[in-house]
């Protein structure tokens with residue numbers, strides 16, 4: 001049985017001074033009833049993992065290359081993430097899909113690389129505003145799910161993060177009805193493809209999750225946690241989000 005997950009994606013933010021926040025999160029959650037994951041920038045990965053070793057806070061990367069090694073200047077491979085002490089990697093974030101032209105096929109190969117390296121792949125999906133307004137949300141989600149998730153996905157090596165692109169960093173949160181519709185659809189799609197075990201595959205919501213709205217979002221069916229951007233940068237914001245998730249357990 002998997003536990004709910006509070007994940008923070010620091011994106012391209014944070015220097016070594018930011019690592020102090022990890023100690024504060026751990027101090028506030030010495031025996032958490034949910035999993036906690038922080039994905040700092042690659043420069044902090046190894047130090048963050050060393051700092052949190054044997055503590056109830058996991059460290060992950062924000063991306064990985066599909067290959068294990070090779071002539072790929074600037075990239076980081078999944079085995080390198082594992083070697084640095086990471087246990088997870090985000091793949092297919094909309095900022096990667098948009099800024100680096102990543103498609104579902106590439107995202108799937110990155111998720112496969114994560115699995116091969118023993119990492120949890122946090123696979124991000126989500127529609128743009130244009131797609132939502134055109135009534136295409138569930139079609140887009142279906143394509144991203146079928147195209148981005150490797151066949152060997154299990155509740156233990158894969159987390160799905162639903163992040164409507166229009167809600168990321170904008171302060172616009174999807175309504176609880178919109179979140180429920182998509183999360184229920186994702187759950188059904190996962191069970192159709194992977195069987196009843198997919199009931200335990202965690203589905204996170206991401207997009208302007210804050211201390212003030214987290215409890216409502218965590219009350220929605222099939223929301224198993226959150227992938228938090230901006231509000232994960234300050235432990236004073238992230239801690240109450242973790243608390244809100246723990247309150248559902």
Ligand SMILES: O=C[C@H](O)COP(=O)(O)O
Pocket residue numbers: 009093163167168169170171206207208209227228229230231
């Ligand atoms: O990976 C995190 C998401 O992009 C959400 O970011 P946000 O919480 O700043 O909207």
